[in-house]
Amino acid sequence: MATDFSSEIAQLRTVYESISAVVDPEALRARVAELSDQAAAPDLWDDPEAAQAVTSRLSHAQTDLARVEKMAERIDDLEALVQLGQEEQGDDAAAFLEEAEKELRSLRKDLSELEIRTLLSGEYDQREAVVTIRAGAGGVDAADFAEMLLRMYLRWAERHGYPTQVLDTSYAEEAGLKSATFEVKAPYAFGTLSVEGGTHRLVRISPFDNQGRRQTSFAAVEVVPLIEQTDHIDIPENEIKVDVFRSSGPGGQSVNTTDSAVRMTHIPTGIVVSMQNEKSQIQNRAAALRVLQSRLLLLRRQEEQAAQKEMAGDVKASWGDQMRSYVLQPYQMVKDLRTEHESGNPSAVFDGEIDDFIDAGIRWRKQQELEAA
Known part of the structure; x- marks a missing residue:
């Protein structure tokens, strides 16, 4: 035609x-x-x-x-x-x-x-992003899944030419990662990636199970906006506990021989940030403080939104914890449980082809906001 x-x-x-x-x-x-x-x-x-x-x-x-x-x-x-x-x-x-x-x-x-x-018109949507991935339930498969998600997001950023910096990686004992934190240094990175926040679920035949059984594992993704000088997130020193320790890794030159890694705890909220990928304790401390401030900034915004929602009444349920499933067995499918968007090519998705999922998530979120208003 x-x-x-x-x-x-x-x-x-x-x-x-x-x-x-x-x-x-x-x-x-x-x-x-x-x-x-x-x-x-x-x-x-x-x-x-x-x-x-x-x-x-x-x-x-x-x-x-x-x-x-x-x-x-x-x-x-x-x-x-x-x-x-x-x-x-x-x-x-x-x-x-x-x-x-x-x-x-x-x-x-x-x-x-x-x-x-x-559609990215939120208060912090124009900001760069700090993304943290944590292994959840599922043992070594969950740790492996966390590493798969880290690679997925880094490949997505690479496809778009967005600079990234991995700030912290905590390796699991057998394989994969306990957690990882990285920055995406591009305009609107937070607004774009914020729809990726939530619990991700993987179903597959476990490569770590000698009986070849199917395993379900989970990983959590957290996305916060990177702070700017104008944000004025002041944290009193008596509210911060700082521990230093030796960086850990899979071996080789990436493992430091000095106590340069930093763990920073915000005592009032219990938020913990660890940094070990910079070369010096001073650099890791500065990076940890920056990420801690970013998380407190988002927490402040969430508390404001919760107060507004309480005044307006519960007009819409919040997102469910599990937002996306990656199924490799008994069939091949990646499906977002909020938008219903799906792909039959998990390999491409894990290689960073997630734009369609992100776009659908942004449109879905805007629709939820309009309905709530």
């Missing part, structure tokens, strides 16, 4: 207009101009941390503006390409229309991604 380009282009323009209404290109241009003035200040680099924050915000604003403006140009170019194909004859016409088909598919995909970005 021939593509109805007129209808398709009209639909693209409708989606673009709804995105543009949220993004507000004029406001973005004003933001770029304001940050450009700040970046041009002669004393900017007197405070290197503040300067980095300004230049980073400027770069992100410029990227967002260019993405929106480029999308409008591409829709215009597609329309011109279709017009050329309709005016030409024979092979030339077919070539133009074939190219228009390819660009139409690409535009649909890119507009969908841009639309997802407009």
